[in-house]
Amino acid sequence: MKEQSLTHIVLLYLAVINVVTFFVYGIDKAASKRGQSQTRLSYAEREQARPKVKWKAKKSKWRIRETALLGLAVLGGSIGAWLGMKVWHHKTLHKKFRYGVPLIMIAQIALFFLCSCRTASLSTSPSSQTEQSNISQVADKIWAFSQSHPNGFTLNIRTMTEPTEGIAVSYAATQSSHSRDQLDKVVNHAFQNSGYVGGWYNKKDGLYFFDSTRLFPEDSLHAAIRFGKENGQQSVYVLSSSTEIPIMQALDQRSLATERLRVGATAGMGTQEHSPNVFLVMYDAETGKEPLLKAIEEYKCEIKYDYGIINGMALKKPEDKTLEETMQYFKKVKGVTNVEYDHVYRLTDPVKPRLEIK
DSSP states (O other): OHHHHHHHHHHHHHHHHHHHHHHHHHHHHHHHHHHHGGGGSOHHHHHHHHHHHHHHHHHHOOSOOHHHHHHHIIIIIHHHHHHHHHHHTOSTTOHHHHTHHHHHHHHHHHHHHHHHHHHHHHHHSTTOHHHHHHHHHHHHHHHHHHHTOTTOEEEETTTTBOOSSSEEEEOGGGTTEETTTTHHHHHHHHHHTTOEEEEEEETTTTEEEEEEEEEEOTTOHHHHHHHHHHTTOSEEEETTTTEEEEHHHHHHHHHHHHHHHOOSOOTTSOEEEEEEEEEEEEEOTTTOSHHHHHHHHHHTOEEEEEOOTTSEEEEEOOTTSOHHHHHHHHHTSTTEEEEEEEEEEETTSOOOOOOOOO
């Protein structure tokens, strides 16, 4: 707030000084015209009027010194001085004005933009001096919070509140940070990134570990798992259900689900069969699985497995329905994108050799 107030004061000052300078140049130009009007008189008339003109110049000071005009430009009114020269056609033939004022203006504009960029970077950077000075204070609060939460926590460090939803994934940059001394680094990283800090107590070594954490929406499990794998994490944590999901297990399930949904067998991979009672259904993520769940309840199917990660389910048909008619029914359900057999591959079957014809 102090930096913003100072910026406003500087901008107001520059606006005022340039407006004043612009009109001062105009006033001095008008005064010079009054002085030049004396040149139209005859020599005798000028000599007769000279004492009066000198008295007027001395008493009313209708001309402004060149040092004062240049001084206004130096004090920040260079743009007003340059505009005054152009608009009033004043001092345009004087070299110290003709070249001096533009040079002063260029230097001041460059300095203004340099200072503006510096101020903007400091005010927008999460590691600004204001936040930097608060890092230790925030770290102290987190440390105190951790002492009363031995089971772990996830905190929004800007509001010091615990989010109730989301998938928390730790950054690799702050991994293995523990103790109060290392907490400042975690808080600084969190300010620069997502703004969340997670903590958990390791009973084996008696250390409380802290991590800068990124929070994903709970419908973005696949993105959270990918981010966790990229950052070398072993698991992700679902806040709403307090569930820890091992990353490798989730990846294995996704690979298994994808493999089971693959139609057709590669040559030489064995005999392809499908389950007589179970089939696989894929649904659109935007539509969601609510229409599918309603259809499952109405058709009295049984959910054998909800893959979740790839928006698919393995369903068991009702006893009084055939597999084919059940699959045809679910193909018409809103949001369903694909219905397939649950294929089984018997890799233990002998592989039939291919005959090569030369």
